[in-house]
Amino acid sequence: MLDTNANIAIVTIDGPDKNFLNPDVMAQVGADLLAADKDVSVSAILLTGAGDAFCGGLDLASIRAGGDPIVFARSLAVLLKIFPKLTKPVAAAVNGDAVASGASIVAACDYAVTVPSAKIGSYEVSVGVWPMVAQVPLIARMGTKVAMENIGSGEPFTAQRSLExxxxxxxxxxxxxxxxxxxxxxxASRGGAANAGRVFFYELAEMSYEDGLDAALDKFAAQFKK
Known part of the structure; x- marks a missing residue:
């Protein structure tokens, strides 16, 4: 679902049960994000979940019932790759549990606000699966030590620990x-067209210190060219 209010596009994860992710749900969320990013009337994007859950992660029951794990994993990777390429700020409104791949979506957003009751993080180890794809944004957001605290134990964080x-x-x-x-x-949207620098922000995060400074020179000067 895509709605706009005060120039903020609201994209809702709306899947079965606890907003589990299947290829169709992930494709819809990705399409809504891209549509909002291209809409000139939209200045920012807010991502939330339908009902009382944010996202329960990949629909593992469907995979175990015969769904192709490669199709599910590829759909998740395609969705997660969208976030750092958006030119508008994106925030997660975590209205309930955001677990497994749902936590990776929270980690991929620029900013996140949560309700006190929400559990956020990976639980896959507790059911005999390692979150091969979902761990990537969690590691990038929290670093290896903290990410392993969650991923390795299979125990999602409380809202308070997620804040810490x-x-x-x-x-x-x-x-x-x-x-x-x-x-x-x-x-965050006050920069207008300058918010395209958000894409460079995430590129910069992958560079060395010196390479980042060198790459930033032309990017800075380009903002003043007419």
Whole structure:
């Protein structure tokens, strides 16, 4: 579902049960993100979940019932690759549990606000699966030591622990969730066209210190060219 309010596009993860991810659901979320990014009337993107869950991760039951794991994994990788290429700020409003690949989506967003009751993180080890794809954004967001604390144990973080390790930025009551995430988006969208620098921000994160400084020179100068 794609809705706009105050120039903020609201993209909703709307899947079966706890918003489990299957290829169709992931394709829809990706299409909504890209549509919002291309819409000139949209200044920022807010991502949340339908009902009382944010996202329960990949639909493992469907995979075990005969679904092709490669198709599911590839669909997740395609979706996660979209986030660093968006030219508009994106925030997660974590309205309930965001586990497994749902946690990786939270990690891929620029900013996240959560309700106090939410569990956020990987649980796959507890059911005999290693989150091969979902771990990538979690490692990038939290670093190897903290990510392993979660991934290696298969125990999702509480909202408080998620705040402590930087997986989310604020904890608010459910009634304030959308407004809180929107507050940051309004601030982040003030750069207008300059927010295309968001893409370079994520490219920069993969570079060495010196290479990053060198690459930044032309990017800085380009902002002042007419």
């Amino acid at each position: 390790v930087g997986l989310v930025s604020r904890i608010v009551e459910p009634a304030a969730l959308i407004a809180s995430a929107s507050e940051w988006l309004i601030l």
